[in-house]
Amino acid sequence: MKLTIDYLEEEHFFGGTVNDGIFMPYSAGFSRDLCVWHAGNQASSFLLSDRGRAVYSEKPFKYEFFSDHIEVEGDDILVERNGDTLKSAYMAMCKKFAPAGKNTIPPEIMFSSPQYNTWIEMEWDCTQDKVLEYADRILSHGYPAGVLMIDDCWCRAYGDWKFNAASFPDPKAMIDKLHSSGFKVMLWCCPFVSPDTAVFRELEKLGALVKKSDGTTAISHWWNGYSAVLDLTNPAATAWFEKQASALMDDFGIDGFKFDAADPEYYDDDFVFFDGSDRSMQAKIWAEIGAKYSFNELRAGFNAGWLPVVNRLRDKNHSWNDDGLNTLVPDGIAMGLCGYQYLCPDMIGGGMVPDFHRDGFVFDEELFVRYCQVAAMFPMMQFSRAPWKVLSEKNQKICLDAVGLHGDLAEYIIQTAKRCAASGEPMIRNLEYAYPHSGYAMVNDEFLLGEDILVAPQLKKGMSMREVIIPDGIWEDAAGKKYRKGNYTVDTPITIIPVFKRIGK
Template sequence: MNIQELTIELLPGEYWWGGRASDGRRMPFGDSFFSVDLASNLGGNQGCPLLISSKGRYIWSEEPFSFQFGQNRLKVTGGEGQLLSGEGRETLRGAYSYVSSTFFPPDPSIPEELLFTAPQYNLWIELLYEPTQEKVLQYAREVLAHGMPPGVIMIDDNWHEPYGSWTFHSGRFPDPGRMVRELHDMGFQVMLWVCPFVSPDSLTFRKLDRTGILLKDRNGMTAIRKWWNGYSAVLDCTNPEAVKWIHEQLDALQRDYGIDGFKLDAGDPEYYEPDDLSYVPATTRNGHCEAWAKVGLNYRLNEYRACWKLAGQPLVQRLKDKNSEWEGNGLDTLIPDGLAQGLLGYAYICPDMIGGGQYESFSADRLDPELFVRYAQCSALFPMMQFSAAPWHVLDEQHLRYCVEAAGLHARFGPEILELAKHAARTGEPIVRHMAYEFPGEGMETVQDQFMLGSSLLVAPVITKGARTRTVKFPAGTWIGDDGSVATGPAVEQIDVPLGRLPWYRKK
């Protein structure tokens, strides 16, 4: 293996971003110690072999590398891929624009428009492993009954027979075609959850094991891997025949039942080994994650949580499952991780499910209604927002009203968000942008609790329990608030944030 090393002395006042979206809270990187190996773990979310700086410098490789910040320097160690570095782009935006156009130019298409213009409804927290046809329809009816806009509805895990047998479970879904028609009539589009795993004691496994499209371990035996739902074989998506097979299964669901798209889960690098005997030999796990992500390019209505590279492609990238908590892996991570996604080249981003998608931490009897509302508000002016736990089941009338208002706000901004998505497809620019991206030289590099939606809308959600005031850092210019207030920057102002308010400001 050709090991490369690169050591860079940090410039005064220089900050860096990149690597893994799940490290957003640790960004920007600088003099404090931080180390990660992109070939060992992507933190359950998106990764990209990219580092960019506020001083217009960048590092790129086609393969994963490790990097370490500390003692006022950056050390990068590469494996198979050549380490490319450059400077002279002056700003964070300049560095990003160069690497985007050079290494991952945008595809001119975007994911399904409804993902941007209306809230999404994922049935995971509400139904867990027990989805049924009637429960899905009832959830959709209740969305409309509570004045929320119809959007994409996602039927999550266990709608199917054993993993890899992508047919509706006949007991839970006796007439899926009728269900989909009813959902379409109500204004919804329908997604199904799928993964690259195949249950080893199923008829599907016995058929596929003879075809050679399942991943082999280093001994040439069919690999059986532990994941969160047990032990399964894995499709070798570096094999064109495996990709053809999964596309045939998904295309049949679209053709036979009218399914609109798919949530393509799992695919995390840790389910593979560097010495697996795959169709295309790989020296790192990340190539398998990338191959699974490419499967979704056939479908405009898609969603991923784990992804390697493929920045600039029309794939929806959701933040990893968050806890139902204020701090740790909860509400406090949505903005910094979302900003990191954008600076890694993933424009079409979605926060995790409102209230938290990590079901072990989610309990209706311990739910904090204020947290649920602030989750909804923080998500409302992201490119997408996604409900899961039905707010009308877990909230009182007042808190429910605030969530309905947040959903309505997203729908109201939907046309503007859609235009920003189309802009991203033309230019590669993020939709959610770091303050330092839009306003270089104004001391915005360490701001993590507000963001820009496009170039003119400053959004400052509340992410602190009990807060009824917060500070907002305004760049130069005149800013008109959602409440009619006017702020003139540069300035730092304390504003009132009652529970029903999501503060946003339009640059005049």
Template sequence: MEQREISIKLLADEHWWGGRVSDGLHMPYAAEHGFQASLGGDLLANQACPLLLSNQGRYVWSEEPFDFSIQDRVLHVKNDSGAEIYCSDRHADLRGAYLAASKNHFPSSGEMPERLLFTAPQYNLWIELLYSPTQEKVLQYARDVLEHGMPAGVIMIDDNWHEPYGTWEFHSGRFPDPRGMVDELHRMGFKVMLWVCPFVSPDSLTFRQLEPTGLLLKDHSGQTAIRKWWNGYSAVLDCTHPGAVDWIHRKLRELQVRYGIDGFKFDAGDPNFYEESDRSAVPNHPNGHCEAWAKVGLPYALNEFRACWKLAGTPLVQRLKDKKHSWEGDGLGALIPDALAQGLLGYSFVCPDMIGGGEYIQFTSVANNLDAELFVRYAQCSALFPMMQFSAAPWRVLDREHLGYCVEAANLHAKLGPEIVEIAEHSARTGEPMVRHLAYEFSGQGYESISDQFLLGSRLMAAPILNKGQRSRIVFIPPGEWSGDDGAIIAGPAIIEIEVPLSRLPWYRRVD
């Protein structure tokens, strides 16, 4: 097909963000560092958007996936789809470029997710229960939350609560009275979400019923596609088919009506589970199938996604991909850079990964030797995100001191909850990110390389500790007057050094 390609010479001190959220550690892309990525096919298990943004007020957009690289002070962008690549400039700065791109290509829907997701911690049972959730274990986890002084919030029952994949009915042995369980959770103050995915077990009655209807994805030969994923081999719903979308909505609404389920965690949908040669009701590429699955979640105020293509500006909760129980690499150190990337790609309703790390293979390998300090710093870093999510029970894996620090972080988030909701409402109205890079809000200050601080809205700033054993840090105070968590009043712009014992999460509020 026709190839579109552009080359943009970088300006002095120009930095770029965008593409894949999981490349956050590499952002901003600058002339001194070569970088290349392809947005077609493998999105590295997280969100992506066909958007690049510059601190010099320029942006690049295409409706289809593209490849890009920065080499020799030139940004190269190309695709093979025939879709036009837009380059727009004269928007003054990073914020101006983002707002122009948002207005032109992904204007906000004006809607936001369920408020409880912002006002209290979420409790996802994946790491704690893995593939063995039961009714009693779910209820006991919820009781323990309250017993240890943590706020009731959304509780998410993860994989294997159900009969074979695609059946979407509670397993009668593990959940003998699901309605009674949900009613009890509601009485305790929780709302309840269930994990779902687009897969259908091929040896199930559901598969035999669906296959003749044409609602399942077909491979290049026209046969029902069977794909390997992290828990076996399954058929895949063809979410470009209106009938398939209607079918999954009927299943989910039945769960809401029969059992009082409040919402759903929509997992999988990654482009690498699809192939270019697949046959679907509406011809599509792998990224498009990822987008089609994400659209299934739009009618549900209580939702969560990990993989997503486009759909910026919509009221979908976008969780960072499963992180490791580690300080560096794809662990705690990636939370802020990836969240900054999410915000700049239009995914405003950001949820960090599960506190302590949600990458279960690595987590379980160190389960008997967890780093309590790391667990606390994970909780503190998450507390000023739009959302925070526990899984591994801190009361089980931590001693009293470290547990206390996690409870403090959870209660700080709940205390700020009404203000966080106001920031979410502003984002829904304007399309502006909730989690903001300092360079987004304060252009011309040289903040482009700061990736260990972030703004929540325009007036709250977090400066957590991200390194083991660290008890002090440098904080960049932007222009304005700021009140610190320690009571200090600081006039910016300034650079200060502060003491940060394990009990402290440094955060600041702009007061002028």
């Protein structure tokens, strides 16, 4: 079906895909087809307007924005109006899409302490010795223990979820050591299966791999090469995977898993799934599997909001303006509006490996510090590149101060998470969500963490001042200065994160 939806007066739309937050509210010329492309991050099949309207379907659909209307195409698309605000539209979608009985939050340590990931620090050369050294250095440099994620290249092959003995000769001893140091340990995994392996032959015989329309096993071209794909719509495939995960937890004491991939963009048009569904269902089921494990992280997902799942923004560049720092706040806002409540920005400094190897690459300490400051004000923060290796002593201290601030806010963050689990509201909100019809629809460089903390980070290189919009209420900065509704110019030296606490109405 095709629909043309005329705009209401002064109406703005949000939602759809998390990675498109930088484009929200959408303007003429923007389009997205959720059937085939989620832009490397989570997606939900609904659009929300700040006039209370929602355009939605249980299935993925295509949408395109024009100067005075939206054109949508797909199955069973509905348009409803619930109230007249962005929040009322969001809450209506929460009632329709949120699964019953999922009012829990991820483990508190995911919020209270930084997470640490081996990916940028070690790339494809992750070993037991390097992991242990990384953990030791984290503690010796004054960072608190937290969740440590062992990323790609720990296993023998994709789908063969056993430790590579050459790189990890005694994984049980490694994990025991990490646990004794206060870390929780997660392992990276994906639904891809390396061909020409014993596991591939086992799964092919089981009928657990995605097929092509001609009945042969499908091979996907993804960022690490060519692999078969576990068909998550097949109960035999999910049972097989969960058995492998249970063995890792039982045999080695693994606490949980980083569930990567499952994006529809890695599946071709002639891929056929066991239950006859479309490719987006892989991302939905992958998130639902992830929700079975207390310690989890997902980068992709479809209509998987309101689950007790840690959702991370996709890999970002080490850049101020090119899909880097500039996208963290708008994409974080979008993640919340798409129903993904418990969110973490990408690894501090950027998690896009090719970006660090491009011609002419220069590491930017100021960028790393500002990235860390933004991350510290998200519900969760995650390091990979070791700050002590790339920063001056002065900038190392600034990052440690940001970590300390995050720790100081831990109780507030955790209580906010619990309230959001009960209410369905996002943890990170834009001003339009919280203060409707006040002229804030276009504001995407500051955000609210819960109800009472306003964050206006410095996102521009070399700048030591910025404009801040203060909404209704009485707000106080870290120095005790009070603010009421209005526009202000505030100082933002490299040591300062502009944060305002609401102390009155």
